[in-house]
Amino acid sequence: xxxxxxxxxxxxxxxxxxxxxxxxxxxxxxxxxxxxxxxxxxxxxxxxxxxxxxxxxxxxxxxxxxxxxxxxxxxxxxxxxxxxxxxxxxxxxxxxxxxxxxxxxxxxxxxxxxxxxxxxxxxxxxxxxxxxxxxxxxxxxxxxxxxxxxxxxxxxxxxxxxxxxxxxxxxxxxxxxxxxxxxxxxxxxxxxxxxxxxxxxxxxxxxxxxxxxxxxxxxxxxxxxxxxxxxxxxxxxxxxxxxxxxxxxxxxxxxxxxxxxxxxxxxxxxxxxxxxxxxxxxxxxxxxxxxxxxxxxxxxxxxxxxxxxxxxxxxxxxxxxxxxxxxxxxxxxxxxxxxxxxxxxxxxxxxxxxxxxxxxxxxxxxxxxxxxxxxxxxxxxxxxxxxxxxxxxxxxxxxxxxxxxxxxxxxxxxxxxxxxxxxxxxxxxxxxxxxxxxxxxxxxxxxxxxxxxxxxxxxxxxxxxxxxxxxxxxxxxxxxxxxxxxxxxxxxxxxxxxxxxxxxxxxxxxxxxxxxxxxxxxxxxxxxxxxxxxxxxxxxxxxxxxxxxxxxxxxxxxxxxxxxxxxxxxxxxxxxxxxxxxxxxxxxxxxxxxxxxxxxxxxxxxxxxxxxxxxxxxxxxxxxxxxxxxxxxxxxxxxxxxxxxxxxxxxxxxxxxxxxxxxxxxxxxxxxxxxxxxxxxxxxxxxxxxxxxxxxxxxxxxxxxxxxxxxxxxxxxxxxxxxxxxxxxxxxxxxxxxxxxxxxxxxxxxxxxxxxxxxxxxxxxxxxxxxxxxxxxxxxxxxxxxxxxxxxxxxxxxxxxxxxxxxxxxxxx
Numbered sequence: 001x002x003x004x005x006x007x008x009x010x011x012x013x014x015x016x017x018x019x020x021x022x023x024x025x026x027x028x029x030x031x032x033x034x035x036x037x038x039x040x041x042x043x044x045x046x047x048x049x050x051x052x053x054x055x056x057x058x059x060x061x062x063x064x065x066x067x068x069x070x071x072x073x074x075x076x077x078x079x080x081x082x083x084x085x086x087x088x089x090x091x092x093x094x095x096x097x098x099x100x101x102x103x104x105x106x107x108x109x110x111x112x113x114x115x116x117x118x119x120x121x122x123x124x125x126x127x128x129x130x131x132x133x134x135x136x137x138x139x140x141x142x143x144x145x146x147x148x149x150x151x152x153x154x155x156x157x158x159x160x161x162x163x164x165x166x167x168x169x170x171x172x173x174x175x176x177x178x179x180x181x182x183x184x185x186x187x188x189x190x191x192x193x194x195x196x197x198x199x200x201x202x203x204x205x206x207x208x209x210x211x212x213x214x215x216x217x218x219x220x221x222x223x224x225x226x227x228x229x230x231x232x233x234x235x236x237x238x239x240x241x242x243x244x245x246x247x248x249x250x251x252x253x254x255x256x257x258x259x260x261x262x263x264x265x266x267x268x269x270x271x272x273x274x275x276x277x278x279x280x281x282x283x284x285x286x287x288x289x290x291x292x293x294x295x296x297x298x299x300x301x302x303x304x305x306x307x308x309x310x311x312x313x314x315x316x317x318x319x320x321x322x323x324x325x326x327x328x329x330x331x332x333x334x335x336x337x338x339x340x341x342x343x344x345x346x347x348x349x350x351x352x353x354x355x356x357x358x359x360x361x362x363x364x365x366x367x368x369x370x371x372x373x374x375x376x377x378x379x380x381x382x383x384x385x386x387x388x389x390x391x392x393x394x395x396x397x398x399x400x401x402x403x404x405x406x407x408x409x410x411x412x413x414x415x416x417x418x419x420x421x422x423x424x425x426x427x428x429x430x431x432x433x434x435x436x437x438x439x440x441x442x443x444x445x446x447x448x449x450x451x452x453x454x455x456x457x458x459x460x461x462x463x464x465x466x467x468x469x470x471x472x473x474x475x476x477x478x479x480x481x482x483x484x485x486x487x488x489x490x491x492x493x494x495x496x497x498x499x500x501x502x503x504x505x506x507x508x509x510x511x512x513x514x515x516x517x518x519x520x521x522x523x524x525x526x527x528x529x530x531x532x533x534x535x536x537x538x539x540x541x542x543x544x545x546x547x548x549x550x551x552x553x554x555x556x557x558x559x560x561x562x563x564x565x566x567x568x569x570x571x572x573x574x575x576x577x578x579x580x581x582x583x584x585x586x587x588x589x590x591x592x593x594x595x596x597x598x599x600x601x602x603x604x605x606x607x608x609x610x611x612x613x614x615x616x617x618x619x620x621x622x623x624x625x626x627x628x629x630x631x632x633x634x635x636x637x638x639x640x641x642x643x644x645x646x647x648x649x650x651x652x653x654x655x656x657x658x659x660x661x662x663x664x665x666x667x668x669x670x671x672x673x674x675x676x677x678x679x680x681x682x683x684x685x686x687x688x689x690x691x692x693x694x695x696x697x698x699x700x701x702x703x704x705x706x707x708x709x710x711x712x713x714x715x716x717x718x719x720x721x722x723x724x725x726x727x728x729x730x731x732x733x734x735x736x737x738x739x740x741x742x743x744x745x746x747x748x749x750x751x752x753x754x755x756x757x758x759x760x761x762x763x764x765x766x767x768x769x770x771x772x773x774x775x776x777x778x779x780x781x782x783x784x785x786x787x788x789x790x791x792x793x794x795x796x797x798x799x800x801x802x803x804x805x806x807x808x809x810x811x812x813x
Contacts, residue, residue, distance in 0.1 A: 049076050049077070049078055050076060050077050050078065050352060050355065051078045051079075051080055052077065052078070052079050052080065052105040052106065052352060052355065052356060052359065053080050053082070053104040053105050053106070054067070054079050054080065054081045054082070054104065054105065054106045054108075054359070055081075055082055055083075055084035055086075055090075055094075055104045055106070055107045055108060056081055056082070056083065056084060056086075056108040057083070057084060057085070057086040057108050057342065058083075059081055059083060060376060060379075061375045061376055061378075061379045062371070062372035062373065062375050062376040063081065063372070064081070064375075065371050065372065065375040066362070066363055066368055066371055066372055067079040067081055069362075069371055070359055070362055070363075073362070074355075074358075077355065079359065082104075084104075084107065084108060086107075086108050086109055086110050086342055087110040087112070087113060088110075088113065088440055088775055091113070091774060091775065091777075092774040094107065094122075094347075095122075095560050095561070095774075095777065097347075098122055098347055098349060098561060099560055099561070101349070103347035103349050103350045104347065104350065105346065105347075105350045105351065105352055105353075105355075105356040106344055106345070106346060106356050106359060106360060107344070107345050107346070107347065108169070108342050108343075108344060109123075109166060109342060109343055109344070109345045110340070110341075110342055111154070111157040111158050111166060111168060111340065111341055111342060111343045111432075112157065112340055112433050112439055113439060113440065114157070114158055114159075114160065114165050114166050114343060114345065114435070115160045115250075115435040115436050115437050115439055116436075116437050116438070116439055116440060117165070117345075118160040118161075118163065118165045118437075119160070119437035119478060120559060120560075120561045120562070120777070121348060121561060121562070122347060122348060122561055123165040123166070123345045123346065123347060123348060124165070124345070124346040124347065124348045124350070124353060125163040125164065125165060126163075126164045126165065126166070126167065126346070126357065127163060127164050129353070129354065129357045130144075130145045130147075130164060133145050133357070133361055134146060142361065142362075142365075143361070143365045143366065143367070144361070145167060145361055145364070147164075149394050149395075149396065150168055150393050150394055151168075151171065151339075151393055151394075151395065151427060151430070153339060153430055153431055153432035154168035154171050154339070154341060154343075154393035154432070155168060155393075156432055156435060157340075157341075157343075157432040157433070157435055158343040159435065160435055161250070165343075165345055166343030166344060166345040167343055167344050167345075167360050167361075167364055168341060168342075168343045168364070168393035169341065169342050169343060169344055169363065169364055169392065169393060170341050170342055170390050170391055170392055170393065171339050171340070171341035171391050171392065171393050171427070172306045172307050172308060172339055172340060172341060172391055173306065173307050173337055173339045173391065173423050173426045173427050173430055174230075174231060174232060174236055174304055174305065174306055174327065174337045174338060174339070174426075175304070175305070175306075175307060175324045175325070175326070175327065175337065175419070175422060175423055175426055176197060176198075176302065176303075176304050176324065176325045176326065176327050176328065177230075177295060177302065177303055177304075177305055177309060177322060177323070177324055177419075178195070178197045178301065178302045178322065178323050178324075178325065179295070179298065179300075179301050179302070179320075179321070179322055180195045180321040180322055180323050181298075181321050182211060182222070182298070182301040183195045183196075183197065183207070183211070183301065183302075186207075186210050186211055188207060188210070195323060197302070197323060197325040197328075198302075198328045199328050200328050200329065200330065200331045201240075201266055201328060201329070201330050201331065202331060203328060204225065204270075204302075204328045205269070205270060205273070207224060207225070207301075207302070208224035208225035208270060208273075208274070208301075208302070209224060209273060209274070210224065211223075211224030211225070211301040211302070212224040212274060212301075217660055217661075218275075219279075219283075220279070220280075220283040220299075221299070222298070222299055222300070222301065223274070223280065223283055223284060223294070223299065223300050223301070224274075224301050224302060225270065225300075225301065225302045225303065226274075226280050226281075226284050226300065226303065227266075227267040227270045227271060228267065228277075228450065228454075229280075229281075229284045229294075229300070229303055230295075230303040230304050230305030230306075230309075231304070231305050231306045232304035232305070232327075233446070233450075234260070234263060234264055234267065234446055234449075234450055235338045235431075235433060235446075236304060236327055236336070236337060236338055237263035237264070237266060237267055238259055238260040238263040238264075239336040239337070239338055239431050240263070240327060240328070240329040240330060240333060240335065240336050241259040241260075241262055241263050241329070241330045241333060242259050242333055243257055243258075243259030243260040243262075243263060244257065244259075244260075244434075245260065245433075245434045245442065245446075246434035246436055246442075250434070250435060250436050251475070251479060252472070253438075253442065253468050253471040253472045253475060254468070255442070255445070255446065255449075255464050255467055255468045255471065256461065256464040256465045256467070256468040260464060261460050261461050261464055262330075264449065264450065264453055264460040264463070264464060265460045266330075267450070267453075267454070268453050268454055268460060271454050276454075277454040277455055278455070278664050278667060278668050279664075281667050281758075282645035282646055282664050282667045283299070283646060284299075284300060285644075285646075285667065286644060286645075286646035286647050290312040290315075290316065291312075291316050293309075293312060293316075295309075296312065296313065296316055296317045296320065304327055307391060307419075307420070307423040310388055310416055310419055310420060310423075311388050313416065314385075314386045314388060314413070314416055315385065318386075318413060319413075320415075321415070322415060322419070323415065323418075323419070324418070324419035324422045324423065325422065326422070326426060334429070335426075335429065336429055336430075336431060337426050337429065337430050337431070338430060338431045338432065338433065339427065339430040339431070339432060340432070340433065341391075341393060344360040344363060344364070346360075364392075364393075364394070366396075366397060366400075369392060369394075369397045369400075369401065373387075373389050373390075373401055373404075373405060377389075377405060386409070386411055386412060386413075386416075387405060387409075388405070388406070388416070388420070389401040389402070389405045389406070391423070391424075391427070395427070398424055398427070399424075402420060402421070402424060406420050406421075436475065437475070437478050437479075438471055438474050438475045438478065440775060440776065441470075441471060441474050441776060442471050445467035445468075445470055445471050446467060447757075448463075448467060448759075448760065449463040449464050449466070449467040450463075451669075451757065451758060451759035451760070452759065455669055455758065455759045456759065481557070482567075484557055484565035484566055484567050485565065485566045486563050486564075486565055486566075487552070487556055487563065487564040487565065487566050495548060495552065499540075499544065499548055500540045500544070500545075503540065503544075504536075550783040550786055550787070551783070551787060552564075553779055553780050553783040554571055554572070554780060554783035554784040554786070554787050555567065555568055555569070555571070555780070556571075556780045557570070557571075557780050558779040558780040558783075559777040559778065559779060560777050560779055561777075564779075564780065567780070571780050571781045571783070571784035572784050572788075574781065575781065575784050575785060575788060581760065581763065581768065582768065582785070584760055584763065585760075585763050585764055585765045585767070585768040586765055588676065588760075588761065588762065588763060588764050588765075589743070589744060589746065589764045589765040589766075591671065591676055592676060592679070592680065592743050592746055592764065593740065593743050594680060595679075595680040595683045595684070595739075595743065596736065596739035596740055596743055598680065598684060599683055599684055599687050599690060599739060600690060600732070600735050600736065600739065602684050602687040603687040603688070603689075603690030603691045603693075603694050603735070604690075604691075604694045604728075606624055606687060606688065606691045606694075607691045607692075607694030607695040607697075607698055608694075608698065608724075610624065610691070610695060611695060611698045611699070621691075621695075624688045624691060625688040625689070625691065625692065626688065627685050627686045627687075627688050628686050628688040628689035630686075632748045632749075632752070633748075633752060635682070635685075635686070636682075636748065636749060636752040636753050637752070639678070639681075639682040639685070639753070640666065640753050643665040643666050643678045643681075643682075644665075645662070645663070645664040645665055645666075645667050648665075650662075650665075651663070651665075663677070663678075665677070665678035666678050666753060666754055666758075667758060668758065668761075669757075669758045669759040669760075669761035670761075671761075674761060675754055675757075675758060675761045675762045676761060676762060679746075679749045679750070679753070679762065682749065683749075690735055690739075693731055693734070693735060694728070694731060694735075696731075697727070697728045697730075697731035698724070698728070700727075701723065701724065701727045701728075705723050705727075706719055706723060709722065709723055726809060729807060729808045729809050730808060730809075730810055732808075733800070733804050733808045736800060737797060737800055740793075740796055740797070740800070741793055741797070744765065744766075744789065744792065744793050744796070745765075745766050745789075746764050746766060747764065747766035747767055747770065749762075750762040750763070750764050750767050751767055751770070756768075756771075765785075765789060766789075768785070769782050769785040769786060769789070770782075772785060
């Protein structure tokens with residue numbers, strides 16, 4: 001025995017020495033390569049070029065021309081442009097770049113979000129750079145930035161509490177579009193035979209009902225007007241009634257003021273008179289994309305939308321007889337509208353701020369506008385398309401571009417040119433959305449109030465009062481934060497290091513205690529630890545580390561860009577007591593558990609059908625498994641078309657079978673056959689993934705059991721209940737566990753298909769957590785949500801393991 005131990009010890013030592021030699025050789029080669037590279041770089045002349053990172057929403061020919069021109073004017077400067085969302089959806093990327101110490105130099109940012117970022121201290125205040133640019137212009141320098149050159153609402157939206165954090169670039173405006181032929185058809189003309197669009201709310205209501213047409217089944221064939229289709233929202237109706245959403249100081253939310261309440265009541269009345277929002281939305285949202293716009297196809301007579309519709313008309317319906325008019329106000333008020341747009345900002349921690357500002361100044365200058373529009377106009381002309389210049393935030397540039405590319409273009413349709421002029425005139429009376437650090441949250445609360453009134457029958461006053469109270473509470477916490485102790489820097493890393501060291505030492509101690517192992521076995525154990533080391537380190541750093549960090553952050557007030565503040569159990573208190581949407585999202589997620597047994601049943605049924613030896617069975621199995629490997633985004637868009645309530649495949653089949661009014665699916669918040677049921681149906685389509693597991697279980701059942709049962713006179717049903725199911729109980733248990741865990745984390749379907757709507761009916765727990773973390777930057781609150789979800793999943797799993805003792809049988813497998 002001792003002789004055998006000696007032999008094993010010698011063999012292990014030789015293997016270890018051989019492996020050590022290879023490790024040394026490889027390390028030397030890596031060092032040589034790295035050192036050689038360093039020497040080559042060190043021996044070359046230093047690079048003096050400056051690279052500026054530019055995040056932009058578009059990289060069309062005009063933007064590329066501006067970048068190349070600036071590089072030509074500034075030798076040694078390189079602009080690296082990359083696409084960026086610019087709004088709420090791009091906030092995760094921007095926050096990550098700032099936190100990682102590698103922010104872009106210039107960002108094309110939605111002006112609506114600038115107030116939120118300014119409060120976080122993320123954007124650089126540009127006041128002194130603006131003043132210096134004006135001073136340089138007086139002494140013959142390049143064109144400076146002057147607030148008087150901009151529309152007031154554009155400049156206000158890029159500013160916060162006296163600081164200018166962005167230079168406005170483009171803008172847009174909402175206008176009433178109407179189909180001239182359809183208005184003429186119902187007699188909406190004056191004595192001269194000219195079409196007369198509605199001038200007041202009362203006329204808009206009358207004309208909307210007059211223009212609507214239905215078939216014998218009561219479904220729309222043409223809709224007069226949809227209050228919220230296009231891009232109007234509650235904003236425009238409130239502005240038309242003289243309402244405001246925030247006081248001028250930005251400290252008080254006034255979303256429940258009488259003008260706003262009256263505006264919401266008017267929108268609800270229009271929907272109610274036309275059969276309800278579900279039917280209206282199902283009709284106007286029958287297709288996706290501008291080419292399926294019901295206004296362009298003649299199925300919608302009027303809508304309030306942005307000036308970008310003119311580009312769609314020129315491209316898809318050039319000969320459409322239409323008009324554009326001021327949005328009709330309440331009687332006794334003047335017309336109004338609202339505008340959004342983008343601005344160029346500089347992150348506070350970015351380098352080369354003065355050079356970045358020079359690029360911004362050139363980008364928004366008269367010369368920059370001329371280059372941008374000239375290049376894009378040539379690009380469109382080369383492809384036989386009509387070019388419409390974008391609206392800028394500067395009236396003088398708009399007038400020049402209108403004169404040159406709209407009025408001076410002989411190929412421009414006269415109706416389009418007239419509509420463009422109307423849009424330019426509307427910019428003079430346009431409003432901007434309130435500049436506030438809770439802009440996104442106010443937007444979401446406004447949508448929730450709209451949905452609860454339109455779909456839930458809640459009083460406009462009650463809905464807006466609730467929304468106002470929530471927004472005000474959030475605003476007060478930002479403007480007047482409760483003093484809290486700052487979490488010491490490095491504490492999180494220290495805790496993580498301690499946990500990692502404790503776990504590693506525990507593992508070594510456990511092995512050290514095994515003194516009875518032979519020497520050769522201990523050397524092999526050390527070798528095993530060496531090979532497992534990278535995987536263990538990866539787990540500690542990338543899995544366990546973030547978990548421990550999120551546990552600490554769950555007791556803190558943390559927004560990524562400021563140091564965390566210790567608040568104890570405040571986040572958990574707000575989750576469980578302070579916010580009803582948490583419970584609603586939990587209820588939505590619990591409802592989706594219905595899909596677990598349904599999916600298991602469908603998967604088992606498919607497996608039993610495919611557990612036969614027939615010709616081509618492998619092909620059949622592949623076909624049924626294919627939906628499981630379709631990417632989630634592709635599957636989501638496919639099912640958005642299948643579940644379309646008007647012309648989707650599923651409802652078309654139901655109508656062929658005599659169902660006069662099929663479900664609205666994703667357009668309905670119904671708990672029976674609404675949005676959640678549609679997503680469950682989509683999940684059944686992917687049951688092929690579970691089919692593989694069921695098929696493996698069926699293959700493992702001895703055929704002798706079926707033969708014996710058949711000889712005893714048992715039929716197919718009895719054999720299934722008494723043989724198949726008992727033998728499959730371990731597989732049932734596994735699929736049940738994995739199905740429940742997966743359902744509790746359902747996210748992608750609602751994120752892509754419904755964005756949590758309608759009326760928060762698909763606002764599942766994971767989506768709610770995601771929005772709190774990466775939309776509102778409430779990382780402490782989101783961490784608390786994550787740990788509550790973990791405890792819920794652990795509890796459900798533990799219950800299932802406890803119950804499994806009563807029905808899962810492993811002895812027969």
